[in-house]
Amino acid sequence: MTGTRPMRQRPAVVTLLLAFLLTGVLLASLLTGSSGVNVADILDALLAWGDSSTPAGAIVWRIRLPRALLAAAVGATLSLGGLVFQARLRNALAEPYILGISGGAAVGAILAMFAGLAMFPGVALASFLSSLLVMALVLLLSRGRATGRSESLLLAGVMLNAFCSACIMFLLSLSQSTQVHHILFWLMGDLSLAEPGQLWLFPPLFFCFFLILIHARPMNLLLTGEESAAALGLHLRRVTWVLLGVTSLMVSLVVSQAGLVGFVGLVVPHFFRLCCGPDHRVLVPACILGGGSYLVLCDLLARSLPAGGEMPVGVITAMIGAPLFIIMLWRSRS
């Protein structure tokens, strides 16, 4: 009995630690920003809870807070999406974008930008719908193949994504210089347009997180392989549909709001797998809280590092994530 006790406690410990981390980085991102408003003013604004009548108050409550919260939501969703796809497809390279969500969303968004639609809801809606469309197409293409379903899903996704990239390049070559700048920022992930109105994202995202959390145990079973998971009593088809469906939905939602923030879905789940082992009861909360913290931190750097204007957060996520991951990989080997 004593052997199982640490195993039971670990999810709680990891969750608590990462919740502290997330709170910490959220606070830090409220305190820092491009404007260089001094910390005393910001603290005053923080104490005057929710009051945005002063410039410092407006900066904290109407610019920094929605942005930090959006970053946390996007980071959490993408990391969790990566975790689910890696578990279900049993492929270390799987992440939400690989099944065509990114390509589909980008084509829809760029077409909407060409049509001169507003960022919200026009562009966001177009990218959401087109990513769902591509995702549905991928699932449809791989239907009815009992064996090697993972492979056919991956292949269909990669091919559709490649096709979408070609479409993106085609559209980019047609576009004018002012649009190109805007589109490139979107393609690299851009949180600078965050506004309080976007926080409606949270209830549906939390619901998706909850659905995935209660599938943590089936995801553990999936690690043993499709046949043995089915032999252990797992309703493979139903679990697959729930996991892929919920993940596609939530990832499409955040992509439509923040553009293509790359790399988070790949690096965060692997990072926690190397730190905490393969148990999804630990990994699901770890990815939600850790992924959120990671993107909040990256966004903080994206908007405070460059002097001449901020850079897309996607640049930072990959710049920090890739070397960090390589170091982790190296250390886990030796």
Place this chain on the structure above:
Amino acid sequence: MIRNQHFARVVTLCCCLLSVAVTAWAGTRQLQDQAGRSVTVPEHPRRVIALIPSLTEIVFALGRGDLLVGATQFAKEPPAAAELPRVGSYLHLDIERIVALRPDLCLASRDGNPEHMIRRIEQLGIPVFALDPRTLPEISDSVTLLGELLDAQPQATVINRDMAAKMAAVASRVQAAGKRPGVFFQIDASPLVSAGRGTFIDGLITGAGGRNLAGERTSYPRFSWEEILALQPEVVIIASMAGGYSEEELKAQWARWPDLPAVKNGRVHVVDASLFDRPVPRLADGLVALAELLHPEAGQ
């Protein structure tokens, strides 16, 4: 007792609201901007941010550079503008810095600044006045409007009179010349880019008595050398530093086609790009320079 307190609170609140409304009403006015919107602007703006370099330059030209508290990246004309705090680029505005500078008015370009960013600034309670200078007459209109907005009507009149004089001189030169040569205006090299219909460069070429060979297309189209050989330009105008090449390199690209009329007659000219790069009053100088290149004979 509680009721009294409640009543007192309501009265205080009403007084506060009323005083805010009165001061707001006394210090503001409604003005129609060039996007066709009615904007509530301060009677006498004190802290202004121009969200695009061309507008920064016009405000300085009006002698109201002292009102500016921020500018965008690349707003380096006149030199004093380079000293202003930066608020990102005109395409990617740093909203937080804008708010931190406490402007009471932002000046935007209808064509240049992304609409969603303008809306975001307005949501934060900062009035945004949109201008839309593209052709020389539109620049004149913008100058007049900005003069009214920033209490600089006399200076606006001076600028507009000067622009009108230059435009009139060019018009008479064009009339004296009679014919209109085919002009290829190269604004970028590799790929070759020109300015099509509806751009301010198109307006300048027409105004200076030329035919814009790129006028068949809209905005800033790319060209292949094959298309250029087919167009047979009589005059080639190259914006300096196009594609980062030196003047010699730019001319050498054209010298490869000695049979083109423009090359044969030595009418490939590199012009100072800063005369043509922004819709500001000095565009009138660009018009004069262009007319001199297109119709050298008419001036003598």
